Amino acid sequence: MTDKSNLDQEPSGNLDAGESTAIVTRRRALMMGAVSASAVISIKPALAQTAGSVLNCEIPVPGNHAEGGYIGADGRIVPPDTPGAFPPAGRHFTGEEVKRAMNGRSLPGTSYDQSKAYVNYIRRLQSGQSGFTCYASLQMPR
Amino acid sequence: MSQLYRAAPLDGLILHPLDSMTLIFQKASGITHIVADPVPAILESMETESVTADEVARRLSNSYDLEESGDIVDIVLARLVELCALGLVEQV
Numbered sequence: 691m692t693d694k695s696n697l698d699q700e701p702s703g704n705l706d707a708g709e710s711t712a713i714v715t716r717r718r719a720l721m722m723g724a725v726s727a728s729a730v731i732s733i734k735p736a737l738a739q740t741a742g743s744v745l746n747c748e749i750p751v752p753g754n755h756a757e758g759g760y761i762g763a764d765g766r767i768v769p770p771d772t773p774g775a776f777p778p779a780g781r782h783f784t785g786e787e788v789k790r791a792m793n794g795r796s797l798p799g800t801s802y803d804q805s806k807a808y809v810n811y812i813r814r815l816q817s818g819q820s821g822f823t824c825y826a827s828l829q830m831p832r
Numbered sequence: 833m834s835q836l837y838r839a840a841p842l843d844g845l846i847l848h849p850l851d852s853m854t855l856i857f858q859k860a861s862g863i864t865h866i867v868a869d870p871v872p873a874i875l876e877s878m879e880t881e882s883v884t885a886d887e888v889a890r891r892l893s894n895s896y897d898l899e900e901s902g903d904i905v906d907i908v909l910a911r912l913v914e915l916c917a918l919g920l921v922e923q924v
Contacts, residue, residue, distance in 0.1 A: 720896035721869045725903075725910045729871045730918065733864040817862050826861040829919055 747827065748782035751808045753820030763803065765810025776804045785824050788812055792828065836882040836924040837912050839875050845920075847872075858919065865918060874911055875920065882924040885909040 723729060752759055752767060759767035760775035768775045783797055788809070791797045796805035815822040846857040854872045856865045870892065877883075877891040889904040898904060915921035 717895065717897050720873055720892065720898050722892075722898050722900040722902075722904060722907050723868075723870065724901045725906050728914060729868045729911060730914060731866045732918065733866070813860070816859070822862070826863065829861045829863065 747785045747824035749785070749788055749812055749815075749821030749824050750782045751779040751811055751821075753815070755819050761807045761811045763807045763810070765807060765812070765814045767811075776807050779808060782821075783808070783812075785828055788825065789828050834884055836884060837878065837888075837916070837921050838882045838924050839878040839880070839915075840920050840922065841880075856920065861919065863918075865920065870907070871911055871915065874908060874915075878921070885912055888912070 752761060756767040758770065758778070760770050760772050760777055761779075762768045762772065762775045770777075779797075779800070781799070783791075787797055791805055791809050796802055797808055800808060812821065812825050815825050840858075844859050846855075846859070848855040848857075849872070852868065854867050856867055857863075858865065873892055873896065874888055877888055877895065883891075885905050885908045889908045892898060892908070893904065900907060912921055916923055
């Protein structure tokens, strides 16, 4: 039933009549669905479910796990006074501010490049780090 | 029409096939997506390249017997847009 034969087989499945390869190529059927039929359900982290938390939750830059570190342009934590890196923001940004920054505006009180570095830092947040759940809630569709 | 799409890097995801469904855990956001066909096949066909919806449709029809209820490219495009909103695919 699942014989895989000629890898070169054309999609139309036309076997060359001249050849005696009496193998019927069976490929897996793929349900394409319809344009309007969504194929995804997302399970969100429990703490990030309320709409209010998206607006009001806060993301420290950097979080406790990287206290005292500077933020490199790519968002990585680097030693203090690293050339090209930015000092800690010294404040928390709200989910709403970060959401706007991810759409191209700058975080309040920051220069363009500084804001980009901070947003890169936020994008790198992993589960368990301060601000992660807030950031995760910003990524929710709709 | 020639918009290019690229699938999210596999090392940022944990994929777990469940018979007719596939679970995709996104490490960066902690969100788990339950996806149905044709999403896993679309992601697989994209590999690590930047591809158009037409190219994805062509790859799928080369690899599978498609059971469609509409234009394949339109369906692929709709799924790519959906996956972009989730961060599983990005526009290049």
